[in-house]
Every structure is written in C-alpha cells, then in structure tokens.
Amino acid sequence: MDLCRGVCRIAHDGSFEAAVGSRRGRHVFGKIDRQQVVSRYNVVRTDLIDNATTPLQVGNGNFAYGVDSTGMQTFLPFNTLSSWAWHNDSLPTNGEKISDYTGVPMLTHGRNVSYDIPDSSLPQASQWLIANPNRINLGRIGLRYQGATLTASQITKPRQELDLWQGTITSTFKVDGTDVKVVTQGDFDSDSVVFNIDSKLIASGELTVELDFPYPPIHSTKYKYEVFVGVYDFPLNHTTSIVGRHEKDAAHIYHELDETNYFVNLGWPSKSPLHLSQTKNSTVEETHRYILTPVKRSSNLKFTANFSPDKQTPDSPSSISRRNSKEWGRYWSDGGFVDLTSSSNSKADELQRRIILSQYHVRVNSAAKGQSPQESGLMNNGWYGKFHMEMVVWHNAHWATWGRQKHFDDIFPQLYETLLPSSIARARSMGWDGARWPKMTETETGESSPGGINGLLLWQQPHAMYMAQLAYQASPTRKTLAKWDRVITATADYMASYAWKNESSGYYDLGPPAYGVTENTPPAETLNLAYEIAYWRYGLDVARGWKKKLGQTVPAKWTTVAQNLAPPPQVDGLYAVYEGLNSTWWDDEELNGDPRSLIMLQGILPDTPAVDPEVALKTADKVAEIWTDDKIRGWGRPILAINSARIGNPERAIYHLTAYDYWTFDDAGFAVRGGDGGTPPPFMPGNAGFLYAVAYMVAGWDGSKGGAPGFPEGGGWVVKQEGLRKAL
Template structure:
C-alpha cells in the first residue's frame, strides 16, 4: 500500500509484485486464523479495489470477516493489554464499515448485522496513541473517539440502502416511503445533535483536529454524514416527489448536503494533514455531483454559481484521486453516464429506479447506459468537458433553446374567451388523461352543466324487460359455406341489442358550480367576462362580474388523482350571497337518442339514485357519497386557515329536482379554496396548494419533454393558425387522450360519443402521435396493456365464430371487452392488423428484447386469426378476405365486398411483421402465416389504378357512394409502411386520381391528416401543406378542438382529428423511415420556416 503513495517511481513499480507475494503468503497461511492475517486481508482487499477488481475485494473482505467471527472479535474481552484489545476492536469495526461499503458496492448482502455485536466502540484516538504498550488497565475516563462516531453513523447506512432499493422495486407505497425516510432523517439529525462539541463540523474544530493529527478522521466522519444524508433525500429530486411539504424540505436538504460535501472535500484538499484520498471519496463525490447537476438543470438562478463552483471542485478532486486509485476512472465514467442520461429526458432524470440504485450504491460495478433514445447529437459528455458542458446545458435549456422559445410560443397561444359561451360551445378543460373537468365561463359548471369524467366511471342501465341480455348470441350469416354469428343487431331482440350497444356507458361524476342568492348562478347575471387557459401551466383563470361585483375563479386539475381545485375570490362570498353548489345527474336509458351526450346524464330522476353527506375525519375535510349503481365519493378538502362548511340543500328523502344538491361556503371571509376529489374510495385528498404546485410542475415537464415544432419564423400567412393548432392540440390530447391502459373515446373526456366507448380501428389515429412526438411514456401507458385486457374476450370471439387466434372488437370498452353490435361494426376488418403497427411503434421507441417478448403473445394471437380468417380461393389460388366485409370508409356493401384494397395490403404487412417478430425472438414462424402472407390476394387494379375492392369496374370512379370518401386508397401509400402488396407507382397514380374526385366539401374527420401524410410520402409537399391549412373546410374551434364535420351528427370535439393532425405534422417535419432531408413534408418556399426538435421518424 505504501508503494502506491511513494514519490519514487521504482518503489511504485514494486506494488504489483508485492501484492502478488502477499496473496501467495496469505494463501499459504490461510488456515492460521489470527489478527495479522485478518489485517492482511483488509490491505489486500483495498488494493484489489484500487485496481478495479471488486470481486476480489469482496472475497478478501469476506475472508477477513469470517476469520474475525471465528476469533469472536465482536465479543467483549478482558484478556490481553489495552492496546491489543483496542486493536482487535478497531479491526472488527474496520470490517464492519467495509462490509457496508463493499457489499453494497457489488450488490451482495451484508455479512455483519447492523448492531455489530456487543463489542465496545473504539476509544478516543489521542488517548489510544498515548497508551503504554503493555498496560492492562486504563485508569482514566473512557470516551469515544472519531472512529466511534463514524461507526455509530455508518449503522444508518444499511437502512438507507435498503430504503432506496425498496423504493426502486416498488415495495412500499409513497406514504410508507415518506414515513420511513422521515424516521431515518430524525435519526441522522439526532446523531449529529449528539456529537460532542469538539466533534461537530465547524472551522474551529477542523483546525483543532488538524493540529491534533486527527484531521483525516474528522473529515472522513463528516464526509460520510453528508453522503448518507444525500442518499436519503435523493429520491425527492424527482419532480413528482418534490411537491409536498416533506418533499420540498428533503430537496433542500439533499442539495445542502451535496454542496456541503463538496465544500468540506475542497477544504480538506487544501489543508495539509486533512487529506481525504481513499477510494470511496471518489464515489461519494460522484453522488454529490449528480445532485449538483440537478441544480444546474432545474435550480433557481441564484443557485447556479455555487453549483458550478462545487461541481468543478468535485471534478478536480476526482482527477486528483485518479493519480492514486485506478478505479477512479470508472467512477468518472459513471458520472459521465449519469449526465448523459440526464440529457435524454426529464422523465428519467433523478428517478430512483433500479438503474439509479446501481449508480448510487453499487459503486464497484460498471454502469450501463439506460435504455433510452439516443443522446441528441453534440451534447454527449466526456470527462474533459463535463463541467463546461453542464454550464452550457443550463444556459441553453434541456435540449436546445426550447426553454427560451417554447414557453413563449405555448403561452402566445393561450385560449382566451371574452364572451359567455353557450351549449353549442366546447368547454375549456383541466385534466390529466384519466380525468377531466369541463368549465363554462365561470371556470366551473354554473350555468352550463358540463361534465366531470374519469376512465373508471361507467354505469349499466336497467336491463330491458322481456328477453334477458344473454339471450343475444349474434346473427348468423352465411360465410363461405358455413353460418357464422356476427355481432349485428338482432331484429328479434331489438331492445336487448340496443342495450348491448349502449352499455356500459360513461357517467358524469357531478356538477360543481356557483350559487348566487340561494339559486344556481344564471347566465343573465354574469357580465364583463374574461377567461384564459394558460396552456403552459394547465390553469384556467376566469374573471367576471355578478350584479356589478367582481368574481375571480382559478381552476386546476391534479396530475396524480381524479381531483380538481378551485380558488374563488369575491366580496360576494363575504356577504354570504355567493357559494359553491354540487349536484349529481343520473344516466338516462341509452336509446339511440343518447348516442351522443353533450351534457352527460339528466337531473330529472332524483329517486333513482342516492347521495349522502359523510363526515370527514378532520375538520378540513368532508365527503359526499353517491350511489347510482356505480358507487363513489366526492372527497373535499380545504385549507385550515379558510375553513368551509358543507350542507345538504334538501333532506335525504326529498324527491325534488334539487334533492342531490349540496352547498359549500365559509363562515366568513371573501375566499373559497378547496379540492374536489372523485374516487370509488373515501380518501383525504391533497390540499389545493399541493395540487397547484404539482399540476404546474407536471405541465412544465410535459412541454419540456418530447417534441416541439416552431413555425414562428415563417412568413406564410397560414403559419400562425397552424402554430395555434399544433400547440392547442398537444394540450387537448394530454387532457383527453392519455389514459392508462385505455384508448380514448372519440370525444375524449369532454362528453359522450357512441355512449362513451372507444373504437379499436381508431387506435392508430388516437395514439401513434405519442411516439412520433417523443412522448413515449403515454404510448407505453396504453399499449400493450389495452390489447392484453381485451385478449381473453377476443380469443372467445374468434373461437365462437370458428376462427383461430384473437378477433379484436370494433366498438368496445375494457370492462366487458364486448364488441357492441352494429351493422358496420361486425364486418370491419382494418382493426385486426393494428397490433402489428402499434408493436412496431413500440419497438421504434424501445428496441429491446423486453418489448419483443411483451408484444409477442398479442402479435401471435392476431396473426393466428388473420391467417385463419383468410380463405383459400381454389379458382385464383390466392387467399381472399371477405365477403362479408366492410372497409375503412364504411361505405361498401358488406355482402359483396371482397378483398378491400387497403385491408389486404395491411393484412400482408401485419403478417410480415408477425413473422419477423418471431425471427427476432429466435422462435419458429408458423408455416401457415407464411403461406397466407405470400399467397394473399393483392389490391385490385383497374386501368392502372387501385380500386376500393375486387369486382368493381372502371365506372366506380363515377359512383358517389364510393367516391364520397375514397381515403382507403391513399392510405396505401402513406400511413401504411412499404409492403410487397403495394406497387408504389400505381399507388401514386391512384393518389392523384383520388385528389381529383374527393372534393374539399366531402373530406371529414381524419381525412385531412391522411391526405397530408400521403402527399408528403409521394413527394408533393405543397399538396400536403394545403391539406393541413384548408381552414375553410377543416375547422378547429376557438379552443383548438378539431371538428369532425361531414354528417353533422357528431358534436365536437373529434379527438382523432387533433391526434391525427399531430401525427401528420410530425410526419411532415421529421419524416418517415427512408425519407431524406429536413422537413420533407413542408414546401421549401412559400414562406415556410420549420424548426423542430425531439420528434421521431414515422414508420
């Protein structure tokens, strides 16, 4: 060991040979269990660590541990001299501390229990050094030394390690983790408080111990304290954990200890006799630096100067340690890897997962890169530029200059309304993808009963009288020589068929509005309105006057729960005239009249459901219980400083229309602030202040992560409106289309369309944009869980119809997985290959074996069905699809429709993907898949152009029933990736023909996005941008919601319009697999300047 620190090169060069000789001698004498051999094990273990050999380090420490336990060094003894007993004691505790570090460093369990036996702690260092060698009894007062304090400190290290591992593994819920962290925090505080005065960390004590010759142990003691504290509080650096009062305190403490570690290490390096040059100092400096990087990335401006100074100081210390310990290079490498991960995505930065535990604790093992997208070009770290680039990163924003321009662009497109809206207007919303709250001009649901909706809130109507629901078994149709039962309405069971179509249906969880002078606030009492949705922070601020008095309402939703908060300010509150009103609707019987519900539920049947007030467990809480078959609570909470009282307007047995109304009001004051949380369980929700912080932080993260498109430098007059649609669409899909394990209904969480159910054929249009915009988290929240939920019923459906595999439903929900009966629904085909398309997006996002394995059962089930469904045509020698079948545009006669062009091409693509998927996994490909794929009928051509389906002649181009919506043909060369089934030249000619016959007046729904994508793909960017900017035909309302248009029967919004629009924009800006050049879908002239970042190429 001395060779390593010698200034003489010849002495240095002897280290390895002496180490080898020491190992040989130890092995020769290994069965001689004695103190000298234990000390030799300790020295060899440290040398192995210095050479980057953690396995050997662990081996020699464990040999030493075993010897020490055999010698019972952990048991008090009175034999031998005081010096001998103290040496034995110190050897034992050396092993104890090494066991904490070495075991964790390599991921092994600890050998020595936390209490370390009953052995006494080491005595004061100065007393020990002054003891006569053969003294058997010490007459003076015994007192602990710095080593003793270090041992009492290191006993907290194990529980902190365990907490971090359990947190990463999800063993505890957030409450339990917070409780445990608080307990450990108290223990660390108590340890520091109980230190003797001369052992506390002060500059005076630092100088005292330097002069005394104990500067090194003093520094080591407090470096350890700061390191363990940093580890304890590290998990709170993640944004979602930092928003509570405890979280804010822990973030502050984590930053303090990381900075204090750096300051003490810097002071020690500058002071002779206090140097800290042992290897673990390097790892601790790396952990400190990771926190300093967090400050550089996300800290306040006033924190940056000190963070840069401390980070540079840590890096200098690491470079100094590298002279003595070769393994310091791996520590530096770990820090570089960590920094690169920070640059990838805020979603992963400082998240305490398994990878982070390896970084923080398992310091002796190599640290692999996280499985994330590639680091943006030009910002990879290297050890020579680490601190400089960290400073640049803070100045530039997370990826480029988005921090400077993005917020400005988003807020410039805030939604502002200055007039009273009516029931023909889409409300503004706050929400989180699983929950949404729609508001009228008051920022609540006062004069318009807009909806409060959640993904879990469903209801079944009373079953029809007569035949039971299970009497429905479908309607048989002759299909290639056999009867197959299809899910179409049974004319013999009309009521049952309609019940299956309309049930279950989504419910409105309740109305929360304002009450004025003992009546619901009416529109004609409101004037001077101004309402603004701050898109950057997800906050709606509404101001207006009621009878000449100003009212202000601030509305926000929670990102972690189904909760909404309100802050209401007005002198009318203090006078007792303005209060909050709750009311609860009941679902009607869902006949076709209620296929679409702008206002979900009715208030005309108070006797059909019950509500009651439930006392809260605290003075700042109250609960309303609602039972309409579906049972849930509205959990209320308000700040203690502004107490509120909840009262029921009517008695519980009232049958009046107002029977389920409740009033919330203060005793005094001009403010009402509260949280309303909707849940099947009675809970205590977070306070409005906590939700406010969390909501804003999460929205900021949403805008910062993922893609962005900036058109503000464009001079084209259409750029401003296109930029507005780009920004507002991103807000709306986050609120309406980001549920967990569920695809959205076509009207999102705003109202009910198609009874609240979603459509499996639309999953690509709803969800593909998440991957294209680099917001992978939301895609993976939905898939493949959605298919996994529906797999059992889809297997049963295919089996019942006589096919293999899984036949996916058309219109459905995840509660029953039932395919709603429909004359179109039962024959639609194009949802069947969607799993292959979505799996390819998943693999593009996460190209790992884990992705392949997770999706494989779904693709296998899909391919089994697709190969089974195709029937062999002996006349043509090909496999055909249908009849009966109905295509994408739902305008073909089912009984006569054979080999739909898009569907057969998509079928081939899907089977090819499934085959390649098996190959990537190293699994055999079912022979039938290959046979069907290679012999599948190709899309029909007539006069060099594709036709919608087989059996048509050239006159079909004059048939308005088909040309009113021929979008399926342009999908062949656009959204569908290249496949052998499609001839590129024919597809291009067909696309041109479609554009001639498909007039602007007939294009609706997601037609514009598919036209834009097709136009970009075939090399016509002028046509592509035309379709995205045909504002006279493709309407987005003042809130930025896409209007479906066309048949006039669907109230807005039309979420596949917004989501499909985003997919098209990303397609045009970033391109697709095989595209060349920047922004290939935008014209290079006409005043378009397209800046973009964070997007991903489409398939």
C-alpha cells in the same frame, strides 16, 4: 442516417432544426423558447359561452373537468368524466334476456358465422348491448348566488384565459356589479380539480359553491351524442349522502347509482375551514344538491374535489396547484416540439396554434392508462362513451412520433392484453383461431357492441402490429419483443385463420362479408378490400419478423397466407376499393365520396410488397381529382397530408394541412369533424391525427430523406423542431 434535407443543424442537445425557405438558404440556430411559443396561444374568451361552445378543460387523460365562463359548471352543466366511471342501464322490460343474444348468422364461405350485428328478433337486448356500459358524469360543481344556482343573466364582463404552460384556467366576471375570480386547475396524479374563488360575495355569504349529481339517461333508443352527460329527472333512482364525521379539512359525499358507486372527497386548508351541507329545499331538482360554505368570514374559498371509487383524503389545494403547474411545464419541456413562428407564410400562425392547442387537448383527453379515448375524449359522450378499436392508431400513434413514449406505453400493450381473453373467445365462437379484436368497446367488458358495421369491420385487426412496431422503434430490445409477443401471436393467428383459400384463384381472400375503412361498401359483395389486403400482408410480415427476432419458429400458416394473399385489386392500372369493380366505380357517389382507403395504401401504411408504389402514386393523383374539398371530413385531411408527403408532393401536403376554410378548429383549438352525422366537437382523432401528420411532415418517416419533407421549398416556411421521431 440522413436526417437533413436542405440546410439544417444538429443542436447541442441532439435536437434537429431545419430551415425551409424560398431557396433552402436560411440557417436556423438556437434552442427553441418553448414557453414563449406555447404561451402565445393561450385561449382567451371574453363572451359568455353557450351550450354550442366547447368548454375549456383541466385534467390528466384519465379524468377531465369542463368549465363554462365561471371556471366551473354553473349555468351550463358540462361534464366531469373519467376512464373508470361506468354504469349499466336497467335490463329490457319486454322479457328479452341479454344472454339470449348470440349475434346474427351470415353465410361466410359455405358456413354460417354469427357476427355482432343487432338481432331484429331481440331489439331491446341488442340495443342494451350497444349502449352498455355507458360512461357517466361524476357530478357538477358550480356557483350558487343568493340561494339559487347562479344564472348567465346575472353575469357581466366575463373574461377567461387558459394558461397552457401552467394548465390553469382563470375566469373573472361580475355578479351584480361585484368582482368574482375563479382559478381552476387539475392534477396529473389524481382525479381531482382545485378551485380558488375570490369575491366579496363570498364574505357576505351571497356566493357559495354547489355540487349536484345527475343520473344516466335511459339509452333505450339510439343515443349517439350526449353533450351534457346525465339528466336530473330521476332523483329517486340514485342516492347521495355525506359520509363519515366532519373533519377540519375534509368531507365526503357518497354517490350510488345502482351497481355503480364512488366518492367525491373534498379537502381544504385547515386554517380556512369549509362546511358541507345538503340544501334544505325540498324541490325535486335539488334532491342531490350540496352546499359548500366558509366557516369563518372570508372573501376566499379554496378547495379540492377528488373523484374516486374509494373514500380518501385528497391532497391540499396548494400542493395540487404547485404540482399541476410543475407537471404541465415538464410536459411542454419534454418530448417533441415544432416551432413555425419564424415563418413568413400567412398560414403559419394558425398552423402553430393548432399544433400547440392539440398537444394540450390530447394530454387532457387522451392520456388514459390502459385504454384508448372515445372520439369525443373526456368532454362529452359519443357512442355512449365507448372507444373505437379501428381508431387506436389515429388516437395514439402521435405519442410515439412526438417523443412522448411514456403516454404510449401507458396505453399499450395493456389495452390489447385487457381485451385479449374476450377477443380470443370471440374468434373461437366464430370458428377462427387467435384473437378477433372488437370494433366499438370498452375495457370493462371487452364486448363488441352490436352494429351493422361493427360486426363486419376488418381494419382494426392489424393495428396491433402497427402499434407494436412503434414500440419497438422507440425501444428495439428483447424486452419490447417479449412484452408484445402474446398479442402479436394471437392477432396473427386470427388473421391467418380468417383468410380463406380460394381454390379457383389459388389466393387467400378476405371477405365477404366485410366492411372497409370508409364503411360504404356493400358488405355481402365486398371481397378483398385493397387497403385491408395490403394491411393484412404488412401485419403478417411484422408478426413473422417478430418471431424471428425472438428466435422462435414462425408458424407455417402465417407465411403461406402472407405470401399468397390476393393482390390489392386494380382497374385500368389504378387501385380499386375492392375486387369486382370496373372503371365506372370512380363515378359512383357511394364510393367516390370518400376514397381515403386508397390514399392510405401509400400513406399511413408503411412500405409492403403488397403495394406497387407507381400504381399507388397514380391512384393518389386520381383521388386528388375526385375527392374535392367539400367532401373531405374527419381525419381525411391528416391522411391526405401524410400521403402527399410520402409521394413527394409537399405542396399538396401543406395545402391539406392548412385548408382552414374546410378543416375547422374552433377557438379553443378543438378539431371539428364536419360532414354528416352532426357530431358535436371535439373530434379527438382530428387533433391527434393532425399531430401525427405534422410529425410525418416535419421529422419524416422510415426511409425519408432530409428534414421537413412534407413542407415545400418555397412559400416562406421556416421549420424548427426538437425531439420528434420518424414515423414508420
């Protein structure tokens, strides 16, 4: 297999290093000093952040804790979020029953099919299903000064640094002229955060730690984005209490919110004991506020806060600190790495910064076990904390191409297996076979949240085949085939059943009603979406190959549908978004404002007989004319970079990856979605999709030749990589 394009070498450890220079003549030797490259991009802040700033975080993918300038949640109530903490709002008050909701019928090829769409006759029940369950904030931990919460106005000379290699946030500042230092760390093995606070104000008793607990807001109306999750306005709706006897090195707070309950397990060194008490103030805002103070006079206060459904003894702060630093070092040392620091191109440094910081953020926000992250990760709640099934590729495929298969395998196929029973039931209730995967959901219920788009979106269905292929590429064994077989079978059964035989054309059609990738087509008229048709063919072909590798019989319906699907529609020799359009669609602002689905035909989608490469190439060039920089948002840049590399235009590929004036990553390295919607950062598909695009451009894809095929031969780029894998 040709891994090199231009000048390259295979390092002694099997890693691949490619040099991309103005004349492809620069040799690059030697192992990458990963720690030096990573540490170069430590995040440093010297101003007090405000509520429009993305907080720095510590965490492990299942759990994350976001901090303000104090290294805690002192003057800004940032969130402590987990993959397991969810809550249900009160039921509708107008007499509507959730059980009365059965979807909304739409005529589908001669029969009524009930789709997951809000029912106008059951508005409260529909909204309840959209909003529930919702992810909760487990609690706020901050500093208290002279008997009240420390305010931003009392803080001067702040400095905060995120040490990426160690996974440590160090915050220094002054309070009334006295130094305070807070070191904050997470834990890969438990949902814990460790604090080490040093100040003379601790010894004087003026500075202490406080813990407070919010209650979920009422989601009776559309509540898309919660920057600060939870409110402190309903103290009587929930209870908190110190449980168990005081231990010399631990204490426990029990929090109960309706049917949701959990513990905050606090631990500290026995030689530096702390005392936990509830505030004595009787004010409403302090109903659920607790104080942690040293028993002995000391200028240091060190403790672990472990959040868990169970009461347990947390590991000591010192053991977690050591483990956290070791595990972060291992994370950076293992898997793939890209080094651009030898490049003379003026855009290389910012590209490297984004590569490094994105890897930190996906580890903290997107490495949960058995579930995909929500679009805002574990920083805040977007869409009530639920994740989107159509985005699982953009969130998680990078784990495979960056050689971090463990994190991929922690999620798949468990995510699909968890959702399989409800997805089979969904398909059956709609009159189809197999499993119809939801759009917006969570793993607690597996329900598909009602939505005008949610109920009609198609492109999440073949994702199971795409992810299975990534798994098989990493481990081409019978064990992998068997592990995914049930999911692949149920998915293909649905896809073959959903396709409708058009007796007039002889083809199998998809839709209507349907929504495509960009969610901007008229659903009642949307027939045979180009990308969805091609993806359907790819998915069914993967499923057929899967059965053959297992030595099993391929269901005849899969082959019949795959080989007789309607072709992706064309107009004047170019692909069109869906069937029935004429050439004027290129001037339709509803459609030309985001034609990414056509770019995806020869981008993220692997080669398939459904797509003519020459037509796809000409279509990509046409899209480049009309999809201008001011219109591109979200994960548009990664898909454009991938497409450009695939069609042999690395100059365009690197342009899209480095269009910094249009594609913003903030000072902490979080991708900003941009465009409409007012989505606050982070936008995790931006960071994760960016990493996937980088891997495409550096390591290539199945069938690509040479090294760094997405980087132009000129321009001062020197690309070194270790441990990346080719994409599909």
